[in-house]
Amino acid sequence: MDQELLFWLNSILGASDKFDYAYFLISRNTLTKSLPLIALFWLFWFLGREQGYPYRARVLASGLVGIIAIALGRVLAVTLPFRLRPIHDPEVSSLLEGPVPRGSLDGWSSLPSDHAVMFAALCLCIFMMHRGVGIVIGIYCFLVVLMPRIVYGLHWPSDILAGILFGMGAAALLLLPIARLLERSGALEFLERREPILYPLMFLLSFQMATMFDTARQLLELAARAVSYALGVSA
Incomplete structure (x- = not known):
């Protein structure tokens, strides 16, 4: 079923150059990929x-x-059994x-999709502030962010589904308790x-979420390599 759905979605390519x-550009460009979702959080910040x-x-x-969602996605990808991405599977690619x-993300496990974990979590956060807006941005993110990762063979459909479930579960469990803690502790008023x-911190966080924390992850990888080198351990 996973493979059949993958091929069916991939079959939309090739009919029109x-x-x-256009679909590849839209799905890879930060302005269309993630900024609409991030901009909604700024909108809600100034509403009311x-x-x-x-x-x-x-x-x-x-x-x-x-x-938490992006960290959860990375932890799951490392701890769950390794799974080849479709573009790395010789029987599929x-x-x-x-x-x-074909070399994209080589060595990175396919399960779960960390894009799905984070975007599903953030879309549910929007939904919990406004249902209508949450549904619209959820559909948008699925079509522009998540479905292309199946279409281009970066993930199996079940990777995306697992990521969505993990992300939504994390948001459902954490959003309201954290929000109440920020209010009751006085942290919100303090900030x-x-x-x-x-605002600089919010801008920095917005940038990192819009880019899937890529720059932060690169610096963490560099730091890990530096520590390994200092300790005489090969990285």
């Missing part, structure tokens, strides 16, 4: 001035959920169409009084 190019900005605790909590190089610190 213009469609293939007359009511005392009622969404702010959940917006900050969503940022923490995003960090030769049958797939698409512009993604709101320190805008010169708060």
